[in-house]
Amino acid sequence: MANTEDSTGGLGATQQSGASFNRRVVLDVIRREGQASRKDIGDRVGLSPQAVANITQELESLGLIVSQRITGRRVRGQPPIAFSINPEGGDAIGFSLEPQRVSAALVSLVGEVLARDEERFDTSDPDRVLAVMTRLSRELMARARDPKRLWGIGVALPGPFDVPGMSFVGPTAFEGWRNLQLLTSLEQAMGLPVFYNTDSVAGALGEMLFGVAAPLSDFFYLHLSVGLGGVLLVDRSAYRGAAGNATEIGHVPVAPRGRPCYCGSEGCLERYLSLHALSEYMHGAVAPELGAETVKALLTAEDPHAVGWCRQAGPYLRDAICMIENLFDPEAVVLGGTGPRLLWDRLVAEAGPLRPSVRRASPLRILISEQDGDSALLGAAVLPIYELLSPRLHAAAATLAHHPAHVALAVTRDEK
Missing domain, CATH: 3.30.420.40 (ATPase, nucleotide binding domain)
Known part of the structure; x- marks a missing residue:
């Protein structure tokens, strides 16, 4: 289980330590533009042509983006290649946790809600919340288009985290909880990586990507x-x-x-x-x-x-x-x-x-927002994809050919 980092930025970093950031930036540009060539991407983020080529090759090898020749432009030689988000590139499960309610959805890379469910009950008992989340996760996994390309589980829940006297205090938080151990238990039960962040960060991510x-x-x-x-x-x-x-x-x-x-x-x-x-x-x-x-x-x-x-x-x-x-x-x-x-x-x-x-x-x-309450749920489902784009993406790409179902899990474990 991992608390997620922030989401994408606007300009690429040039140092190797910025590899994770650069991949997220490139993916974000492709998502925002709908379709972008390597030149378009380089012009937008300030990365070298070789860096853009390496990143798009990695993202394409993981099936997160697809390429096609751009027709209709008057250019010499072969028409340039443009990249777009692969709607068949995999799904993720998102959870939005609130006092008295657990919402869950299976979401595609392009923000399409493929299946969803919701339960209302007393969420002050972490064991009961874990049982409900595990059951909902299994039901949604069974509805995934390709279970081998289920990238993980993202969870949005009220903050702040790890603040004595504020975390898990009061009716707007999860009274009765002591920590987030149940998310580790969910990860173990499902065999998928679990990422979490505050509902506000997840909601902002949902609005930024799809809203x-x-x-x-x-x-x-x-x-x-x-x-x-x-x-x-x-x-x-x-x-x-x-x-x-x-x-x-x-x-x-x-x-x-x-x-x-x-x-x-x-x-x-x-x-x-x-x-x-x-x-x-x-x-x-x-x-x-x-x-x-x-x-x-x-x-x-x-x-x-x-x-x-x-x-x-x-x-x-x-x-x-x-x-x-x-x-x-x-x-x-x-x-x-x-x-x-x-x-x-x-x-x-x-x-x-x-x-x-x-x-x-x-x-x-x-x-x-035009999401009518779904911003955090959509953002939560995207968390596993963004965490996948780690500096060890080359290891994930190598793993994909042999164990597609565990790519995100392998990356998460390796990063810890």
Whole structure:
């Protein structure tokens, strides 16, 4: 099991230590462009023609990309070769874990959801969560187009990680858990590598690869779920911070002498802007969490309590956007999470007009996800592919010819 690194960046590195970064950059360019020649790639990322040739050859040998001659261009000699993502290049399993809910999906390299399932139950017992995840993994494996090209399992779950007094504390986290040992047990049970990251990082990755953030290089992603998370993307790479817990915006105090927070502080943003805050407003502190469909139905019916909460939460969103813009100057603030799109629409309406900030002249300040709650699930499924692109990719390519089902597993073990 491995906590993942950040995702792709914009310009290639020139040192051998940047091999992993360069492969991710090249794959990202091909994904963003849809089809790109070696020259196109080199022009975009600043790598030498030989470096681009080596990387595309490696990616093609693993079946992650496919090549074809470009027709229609007037050039001397043979038409150039263009590369695109191979939709048949393999699948991965993604999990999005929340208090009271486990969602799972089988996802292709191009973000197509091939199968999915969801279960709601008390997730405070890690053993029960492990049993459900193992069963769902086996069911999804059985539906993979080619089980030999199932690259691994990615898991998105609430952070922060490894912070005493904050991790696994409170109803917006996994109360009752002590660590993430169950993910190691899942890896052992399934014989596939398991990678994990915060739901906000996974959500940002999902939006960057398959959603509204695809054209952006520098953006801030705000993840609204049971709690509230965020992540800053710089050159399409997640800023991690000293211990990997950067931009934990849900625990930024916004209300002096405000509501006590489970982290030990008071007046934290997620106490006012989260699905748990909505549930608490409507039904009290012991109420069950509201699912996306329930929230959508309430807002569609103009339920006065749901609408009243949005009216109260909107100003907190307005202040949060102003703070994010003045601190980081992103191209846009991308709004996603496991809540329905309709909830974000209502909150943005209640947050208007936005406060002046360094982005005041920008025509693009807010983008709302079109994934309708699936950003983290899609991003989680991509984690194994991005971790596969390690400096030992040549070893994986050699292994592929003999044991295709265990390529990602071999790379993971070798990297540890």
